[in-house]
Amino acid sequence: MKNRHNLAAFLTVAVLVCCGALLLNQKVNAAGEGKITGTVKLDGTAPHMKGIDMSKDPYCVKVNANTSPHMENVVAGSGGGLENVVLYISEGLSGAAAAPATNVPVFDQKNCQYTPHVLAMDVGQTFKVTTSDQTAHNIHPNPNPMTGNIPWNQSQPPGAPPVEKSWKAPEMIEVKCNIHPWMHGWFAVVKGPYATTDASGNYTINNVPPGNYTVTAWQEVYGTQTQKVTVAAGAPGKADFTFKAK
Amino acid sequence: MPQWSTFTKQQRADLVAWVKHFSPRFVNEKPGTPIQIPAEPEVTADRIKAGREVFARVQCWKCHGVEGRANGPSASTLQDDLGRPIQPYNFTDGSRLKCGSTDADIYRIFMTGLDGTPMPSFADNIKPDEAWDLVFYLRSLMPEASKEKAMAKQLGLKPVDPNAPAGQQ
Numbered sequence: 319m320k321n322r323h324n325l326a327a328f329l330t331v332a333v334l335v336c337c338g339a340l341l342l343n344q345k346v347n348a349a350g351e352g353k354i355t356g357t358v359k360l361d362g363t364a365p366h367m368k369g370i371d372m373s374k375d376p377y378c379v380k381v382n383a384n385t386s387p388h389m390e391n392v393v394a395g396s397g398g399g400l401e402n403v404v405l406y407i408s409e410g411l412s413g414a415a416a417a418p419a420t421n422v423p424v425f426d427q428k429n430c431q432y433t434p435h436v437l438a439m440d441v442g443q444t445f446k447v448t449t450s451d452q453t454a455h456n457i458h459p460n461p462n463p464m465t466g467n468i469p470w471n472q473s474q475p476p477g478a479p480p481v482e483k484s485w486k487a488p489e490m491i492e493v494k495c496n497i498h499p500w501m502h503g504w505f506a507v508v509k510g511p512y513a514t515t516d517a518s519g520n521y522t523i524n525n526v527p528p529g530n531y532t533v534t535a536w537q538e539v540y541g542t543q544t545q546k547v548t549v550a551a552g553a554p555g556k557a558d559f560t561f562k563a564k
Numbered sequence: 565m566p567q568w569s570t571f572t573k574q575q576r577a578d579l580v581a582w583v584k585h586f587s588p589r590f591v592n593e594k595p596g597t598p599i600q601i602p603a604e605p606e607v608t609a610d611r612i613k614a615g616r617e618v619f620a621r622v623q624c625w626k627c628h629g630v631e632g633r634a635n636g637p638s639a640s641t642l643q644d645d646l647g648r649p650i651q652p653y654n655f656t657d658g659s660r661l662k663c664g665s666t667d668a669d670i671y672r673i674f675m676t677g678l679d680g681t682p683m684p685s686f687a688d689n690i691k692p693d694e695a696w697d698l699v700f701y702l703r704s705l706m707p708e709a710s711k712e713k714a715m716a717k718q719l720g721l722k723p724v725d726p727n728a729p730a731g732q733q
Contacts, residue, residue: 454626498638
């Protein structure tokens with residue numbers, strides 16, 4: 319009799335422990351698995367992006383001999399997808415979820431243009447500026463110092479080592495090169511998980527704990543739009559955006 | 565901006581305090597770490613030649629021009645941080661240096677850059693010893709008679725060649 323009771327007790331405890339572990343596992347996975355996906359499109363004809371005359375720097379002309387570089391303020395694909403749109407969570411994040419991402423995004427100067435055109439990052443996240451060009455650049459972000467972000471301006475001659483920096487406050491910061499006046503890009507500094515749309519206008523924001531959020535989409539010409547979204551374990555939030563061409 | 569050297573010390577202190585009250589930045593931001601300027605070495609022909617190599621390597625000529633005449637290929641499109649046209653410094657016409665005219669002042673300005681302008685910091689790209697070489701070369705571009713100018717003339721130094729491959733000036 320006693321043995322059966324002991325066995326039953328043992329089995330009960332074992333089952334409870336296993337269930338508990340499964341539940342805990344699910345909770346941990348859910349915190350990592352949550353995501354928000356979507357597509358950002360442009361409604362209407364994309365504005366014409368001017369071709370760039372790089373003749374002031376023969377190196378830039380040479381490395382672009384087989385391409386025709388254009389301004390990149392609005393980059394829309396054939397299906398109307400908008401590239402370089404930054405998506406981030408503007409409401410609903412709290413505590414640990416808002417800790418800065420730990421990867422090091424890279425902003426490269428290549429063939430006398432910025433790649434990517436928009437570099438998204440968290441407040442406090444280290445990022446790198448590199449140069450792949452054999453002509454001197456200077457990297458000159460121009461934040462509004464009232465935000466707490468201090469402007470800086472560093473040269474990067476050929477062969478220069480990467481510049482590593484971070485920002486103190488959320489802000490969309492314009493970046494330019496004074497030597498090559500057509501070079502223009504952005505550091506999009508946000509809080510919490512973020513994503514940037516690809517050439518088809520698609521994005522996925524990872525590492526979003528289950529919850530209710532407001533997602534903001536930012537495009538440098540068209541500004542911002544917001545949407546409310548709910549993320550659950552195994553059920554990503556979905557938010558599509560459409561900006562209207564002016 | 566004229567000079568106001570007629571102020572008393574107290575007037576100057578009072579004025580500084582008043583100017584600082586215009587922006588919270590003076591309260592919220594700490595000053596940066598001052599750069600260390602090593603002791604100035606003797607001017608030598610080798611140093612002036614090395615300074616000319618630095619001028620070519622980090623491509624000062626893109627804005628300042630190969631003779632320092634402020635006519636480099638990027639000079640005409642330069643803008644300050646407010647989007648207004650701005651000229652690079654012209655080493656050849658005797659204009660006043662913005663941040664002081666000693667050798668150490670020149671050293672400091674290209675190592676820190678000049679806020680609000682296109683002039684970047686070269687601190688990550690020019691070693692302290694090379695920086696003195698560049699100062700001496702820059703002096704040789706200026707109109708005032710100097711040891712550097714005389715030496716450069718003796719050496720028959722030509723302006724840098726923007727098209728020369730790296731390290732082959």
